[in-house]
Amino acid sequence: xxxxxxxxxxxxxxxxxxxxxxxxxxxxxxxxxxxxxxxxxxxxxxxxxxxxxxxxxxxxxxxxxxxxxxxxxxxxxxxxxxxxxxxxxxxxxxxxxxxxxxxxxxxxxxxxxxxxxxxxxxxxxxxxxxxxxxxxxxxxxxxxxxxxxxxxxxxxxxxxxxxxxxxxxxxxxxxxxxxxxxxxxxxxxxxxxxxxxxxxxxxxxxxxxxxxxxxxxxxxxxxxxxxxxxxxxxxxxxxxxxxxxxxxxxxxxxxxxxxxxxxxxxxxxxxxxxxxxxxxxxxxxxxxxxxxxxxxxxxxxxxxxxxxxxxxxxxxxxxxxxxxxxxxxxxxxxxxxxxxxxxxxxxxxxxxxxxxxxxxxxxxxxxxxxxxxxxxxxxxxxxxxxxxxxxxxxxxxxxxxxxxxxxxxxxxxxxxxxxxxxxxxxxxxxxxxxxxxxxxxxxxxxxxxxxxxxxxxxxxxxxxxxxxxxxxxxxxxxxxxxxxxxxxxxxxxxxxxxxxxxxxxxxxxxxxxxxxxxxxxxxxxxxxxxxxxxxxxxxxxxxxxxxxxxxxxxxxxxxxxxxxxxxxxxxxxxxxxxxxxxxxxxxxxxxxxxxxxxxxxxxxxxxxxxxxxxxxxxxxxxxxxxxxxxxxxxxxxxxxxxxxxxxxxxxxxxxxxxxxxxxxxxxxxxxxxxxxxxxxxxxxxxxxxxxxxxxxxxxxxxxxxxxxxx
Numbered sequence: 093x094x095x096x097x098x099x100x101x102x103x104x105x106x107x108x109x110x111x112x113x114x115x116x117x118x119x120x121x122x123x124x125x126x127x128x129x130x131x132x133x134x135x136x137x138x139x140x141x142x143x144x145x146x147x148x149x150x151x152x153x154x155x156x157x158x159x160x161x162x163x164x165x166x167x168x169x170x171x172x173x174x175x176x177x178x179x180x181x182x183x184x185x186x187x188x189x190x191x192x193x194x195x196x197x198x199x200x201x202x203x204x205x206x207x208x209x210x211x212x213x214x215x216x217x218x219x220x221x222x223x224x225x226x227x228x229x230x231x232x233x234x235x236x237x238x239x240x241x242x243x244x245x246x247x248x249x250x251x252x253x254x255x256x257x258x259x260x261x262x263x264x265x266x267x268x269x270x271x272x273x274x275x276x277x278x279x280x281x282x283x284x285x286x287x288x289x290x291x292x293x294x295x296x297x298x299x300x301x302x303x304x305x306x307x308x309x310x311x312x313x314x315x316x317x318x319x320x321x322x323x324x325x326x327x328x329x330x331x332x333x334x335x336x337x338x339x340x341x342x343x344x345x346x347x348x349x350x351x352x353x354x355x356x357x358x359x360x361x362x363x364x365x366x367x368x369x370x371x372x373x374x375x376x377x378x379x380x381x382x383x384x385x386x387x388x389x390x391x392x393x394x395x396x397x398x399x400x401x402x403x404x405x406x407x408x409x410x411x412x413x414x415x416x417x418x419x420x421x422x423x424x425x426x427x428x429x430x431x432x433x434x435x436x437x438x439x440x441x442x443x444x445x446x447x448x449x450x451x452x453x454x455x456x457x458x459x460x461x462x463x464x465x466x467x468x469x470x471x472x473x474x475x476x477x478x479x480x481x482x483x484x485x486x487x488x489x490x491x492x493x494x495x496x497x498x499x500x501x502x503x504x505x506x507x508x509x510x511x512x513x514x515x516x517x518x519x520x521x522x523x524x525x526x527x528x529x530x531x532x533x534x535x536x537x538x539x540x541x542x543x544x545x546x547x548x549x550x551x552x553x554x555x556x557x558x559x560x561x562x563x564x565x566x567x568x569x570x571x572x573x574x575x576x577x578x579x580x581x582x583x584x585x586x587x588x589x590x591x592x593x594x595x596x597x598x599x600x601x602x603x604x605x606x607x608x609x610x611x612x613x614x615x616x617x618x619x620x621x622x623x624x625x626x627x628x629x630x631x632x633x634x635x636x637x638x639x640x641x642x643x644x645x646x647x648x649x650x651x652x653x654x655x656x657x658x659x660x661x662x663x664x665x666x667x668x669x670x671x672x673x674x675x676x677x678x679x680x681x682x683x684x685x686x687x688x689x690x691x692x693x694x695x696x697x698x699x700x701x702x703x704x705x706x707x708x709x710x711x712x713x714x715x716x717x718x719x720x721x722x723x724x725x726x727x728x729x730x731x732x733x734x735x736x737x738x739x740x741x742x743x744x745x746x747x748x749x750x751x752x753x754x755x756x757x758x759x760x761x762x763x764x765x766x767x768x769x770x771x772x773x774x775x776x777x778x779x780x781x782x783x784x785x786x787x788x789x790x791x792x793x794x795x796x797x798x799x800x801x802x
Contacts, residue, residue, distance in 0.1 A: 095172040095179070095770060118733065118766050119802040122181040127767060128170040130755035131155075131163075139689070139717075140710040147713065149689060149723060153752040157694075159740065164751070171754060171769040175735075178768055182795045189791040191599070194535050195592040196787055201530045202254065203495050203504045203516055204228070207261030210283075214254050216241070221248030221782035225266060227283065231502075231518065239266055239281060248782030249774045258303050259360060263289075265301055265310075271741035272776025274696075278312070280328075291328050297743075300355045305362030305385060311338070313354045313367070317695075321354040323367055338383070339367055339392065351699045358385070359407045360497055366405060367392070372702025374583045374620075378403045380414070382430075395428055403434075406453050408475065408498050413440060413458075415451045422616035423448035425458065425477075440477040447616040449585060454496035454503040455521030459483075461493045465545065466557050466587060466614045470494065470505065472524070481524060486512070488543055490587035494519060504529065508590040510561045510604060511541040536595050540564060543588065548607075548641040551633040554622075557614070558607040558638055559588045560647065562598055573602035573801045574648035576638065580609030580631035581660040582703055583620040593790050600798065603647050607638035609664075625705045626715040632667045639675045651677045654797040658682035658737075659745055666721030666753065673731045678800035680793050682737040683776075686749040688720035689713075694746035722749070725756050730763040733800035737793065738769075741776030765800070 116124040132152040139147045158164055179185060197218045204211040209230060216223035222241035228234065244250035255265040255278065262283055267276035278293035278301050291310075293301065299313040299321055309327040316322065322340030326332055342348055353370040364382045371377040380395040380403055396403050401418035405428070412428040414437075425441035425448070426434065441448070441460060446469070450461040457480065458473040468491035470483040485491045489509030496503030501521050508514040515531040543561045550556050566572060575597045579586050586608050594604045608614045611623030611631045623631045639655075642648055653676045657665045662684020669679055689707040691697040705712035707720075717723055734757060738750040754769040761767055770792060774781055781789075 095176050095772075115764065116766050117764050118178060118181070119800050120183060122178060122766070122799070124174070124177055124766060127755070127758035128167075128174055130167060130758075137689075139707055139713050141713050142710040144714070147717065149717075151687075151690075151752075153755060156751040156755075157690075157746075157748040159747065159751075167751070168769075168771045172771050175768040175770050178766055179792060179795070182799050184798065185791060185795040188596070188795045188798075189787060191596055192592065192791045192794065193787045195595055196783055196790070198532050198534050200532055201516065203492070203506060204529075205254075205257055205495070206500060206502070207257050207259065210261045212238075212254060212257050212261075212264065214241075214252075216783070221784055222251045225252060225254050225264070225281075238264065238283070238286065244268065245270075247774075248784060249780065251780040255301060256303075258307060259305075259362070263303055263307060265303065267298075269780045270295075271774035272739065272772075272780050273741050273743045274776070275743060280310075289328065291326070293326070294332060299353050300357060302356055302358040302365070305358065311356055311358065311365055313356045315353070318350055318698075320348055320350045320352050323354055323356055338365075339381070343369070343379075343381070343392070344394075344397070351702060353699070359410075360499070361407075361409060363410060364407075366407075368403075368405070373696075373699040374703065375402055376400060376702050380405050393430065395430055396434060399434060401434075406451070408453060408456075413453070413475075415448065417617045421618045422446070425451055425460070440475070441473060442477075447585075447613060447619075449613065450493040452493045452495065452503075453498050454494050455501050456498065457521060459494040459503075461491065463585060463587070463614060466559075466585065466608050467545070468492075468507075468587065483519065483524075483526060486515075488545065488588065490589045496521075509543055510559060510588045510590065510594055510606065511538050511543045511598070513538075513590050532590075534592075534595070536599070541598060546641075548637055550610075550630070550637040552630070554610065554630075554634070556607060556609065556634050556637065558605060558641070560603060560605050560642075561588075561594070562603040563601060566601065566603065568646045570643070570646045570649040571652065572648055573597075573600075573652045573654065573798065574605060574642060575602055575654045575656065575797065576605040576607070576642070577656050577661065578607055578609050578635055578638075578664055579657065579659075579661045580611035580623055580634065580664060582611070582700075583613040583617065585613045593794055596790075596794055597798070602798075603642075605638065605642055605647070607634060609634040609638075624703055625712065628704065628715070629719055631664065632671060632719065635664060635668065636672050636675060639672075643675075650675055652801045654678045654680070654801045656680040656682070656793070656797065658684070660685065662686070662745070662749075663688070663721070667719055669731055669734060669757070670721045670724040670726070671719075673729060676732045678733040678735075678797050680735050680737060680797055681750070682793075683742050683745050683747075684736070684738070684749050684753075685745055686720075686753045687722040688716050689723060691746075691749070694748060696744050697746070722753055722756065725753075725760045727760045728762040729760060731757060731761040731765065731767070732763070733765040733796070734761075734767045735793065735796045736767075736769045737772075737789075739772030739774065739776055741772065741774050741781075743776060747771070768796075 135154040202214040204213040211228040214223040224241040225239040241252040253267040264281040269276040280289040297315040301312040324335040326335045355368040367381040369379040384390040404415040420443035424443040426437040446462040492506040494503040513532040513534040516529045517526045518529040665681035736750040738747040
């Protein structure tokens with residue numbers, strides 16, 4: 093499938109034109125003309141800087157921030173055509189597509205949700221583009237398709253997502269998403285009649301949708317751009333214009349703004365609507381509010397409010413438990429009491445050396461997921477905090493929390509690793525026994541590969557873990573290709589999960605590496621805070637130290653070293669190309685943040701100022717300017733081969749970042765290596781594009797990285 097070219101015919105007259113002389117050389121005999129010439133329209137901004145004179149910053153490609161202008165569409169068409177010229181010369185690409193299809197096009201199933209003896213889940217069959225929603229009566233009954241996910245669009249790029257089921261299993265909630273957008277419509281499906289109801293919540297970004305206990309309406313939290321979240325009640329059979337707002341704008345005299353997300357859920361007994369206010373992404377503070385649904389017009393009360401810590405609640409009847417980092421950077425579990433301060437709450441599961449990654453209450457027991465040097469461990473406790481045993485996981489890898497409810501007698505968890513496709517296990521809470529429920533039958537011989545964990549030292553002496561995988565017996569003389577990925581931010585742990593792209597890379601004989609950089613949650617909130625705000629450079633230094641370790645230990649060399657990252661990991665790629673281009677041979681930079689002086693002005697960017705800071709703050713400008721990739725490109729530097737990847741469907745990280753960075757890098761690079769932009773008209777940050785499109789995108793990425801590290 094070729095890249096959509098857009099308004100290519102307009103390219104010459106709308107600010108983008110092709111040069112004719114061949115000056116760009118890819119590996120394996122690939123030759124290209126010079127990159128399309130992109131017009132410069134300089135705009136200069138003045139920033140206030142604490143303790144220094146004002147800083148003036150010029151942006152030559154500000155005009156590319158306007159995604160809808162004819163000039164920008166022409167630019168996209170020209171860049172896609174240029175990238176297609178490259179892809180047409182990648183000799184291995186047809187074979188990569190075939191191999192990638194084999195790894196991706198397998199039956200896949202989500203973890204089931206049980207209601208009244210019925211199990212609900214999503215399943216995508218091997219030859220389908222999208223998953224459908226199914227029901228199974230009994231654990232081993234026949235699968236019944238309820239909602240077809242493959243009939244929503246002709247191109248297969250519209251998906252359905254199981255969002256929830258009422259406690260009695262009679263009403264199902266599902267989302268309909270176009271492409272990779274974050275926004276989705278919410279539909280309601282009557283299980284008995286096998287039909288949708290008339291109610292639909294319009295396409296938006298929702299932070300929770302919960303059917304009222306009497307099933308006469310629904311509570312939901314909806315995000316409004318530049319405003320923030322609001323919580324509403326929608327009565328079934330009415331228009332959403334008449335929905336009643338319960339929370340929004342402010343609470344207790346404190347503004348609820350754009351950076352404040354509000355999650356909603358209803359307790360299993362139907363007594364309380366729980367509203368969790370997340371201040372920023374990730375939340376630097378979480379407030380938990382309760383509304384008693386048994387009492388008409390009951391007030392909203394706070395279980396915890398105004399404390400700069402994270403609190404995630406669970407309930408058993410009307411008793412609440414919270415997973416929190418309050419006075420416990422590695423998290424602990426407390427039993428909460430309304431009207432008391434958290435200092436007075438009883439500790440149920442104390443903080444430990446290993447970070448508590450998640451917890452759930454199933455069958456009257458508390459199941460805690462911890463990370464021991466980033467390897468998952470799942471342990472059962474009584475509600476009083478007494479350990480009753482561990483769930484044995486198959487080996488080094490990534491396990492999930494145990495899913496289920498307080499009253500359930502069983503639950504499900506998953507296990508996977510870089511060399512092991514995902515398996516869903518059914519767990520009997522009474523007997524403590526696990527059995528395989530479903531596994532992805534990927535044509536990949538896990539026994540032929542090995543996965544190990546090593547530790548290396550970063551620039552400031554910090555000990556950092558890293559997973560390395562590859563075929564058993566693979567030589568180490570620096571001549572092998574190696575693919576490394578990373579993230580390092582938002583308190584997200586990068587556990588060693590399965591990925592078809594990594595599997596493909598290893599099948600070809602390459603190594604794969606995953607360093608667990610500071611900024612994540614691998615070692616708790618202290619690990620996260622060590623790479624926030626002015627300490628963001630620690631992420632990049634951890635990354636470069638990982639690369640130097642791999643080269644020093646002869647896993648690879650710079651020419652054979654490929655790296656990839658997306659979103660916040662795309663920022664990591666941008667820093668890599670501008671700070672240490674000497675370390676790497678090829679870079680895939682997906683859906684990236686690159687202009688860190690202006691990111692907060694676009695889409696969801698304002699919500700991330702609690703992680704990065706903002707150049708609008710004079711006290712934060714200097715450190716952001718120091719690493720922002722877009723402002724640190726050097727003319728004539730010998731940059732590696734680079735493929736930027738983004739698309740119109742990204743409604744989270746604005747594609748303007750890659751649109752602006754591409755022509756800047758194309759002009760600046762003095763290496764003669766390709767700098768390309770792969771711009772999708774449908775793809776985005778969230779899952780949702782068709783499997784057919786995913787095969788093409790993955791193949792383009794892997795084909796580029798493998799070729800350019802030859």
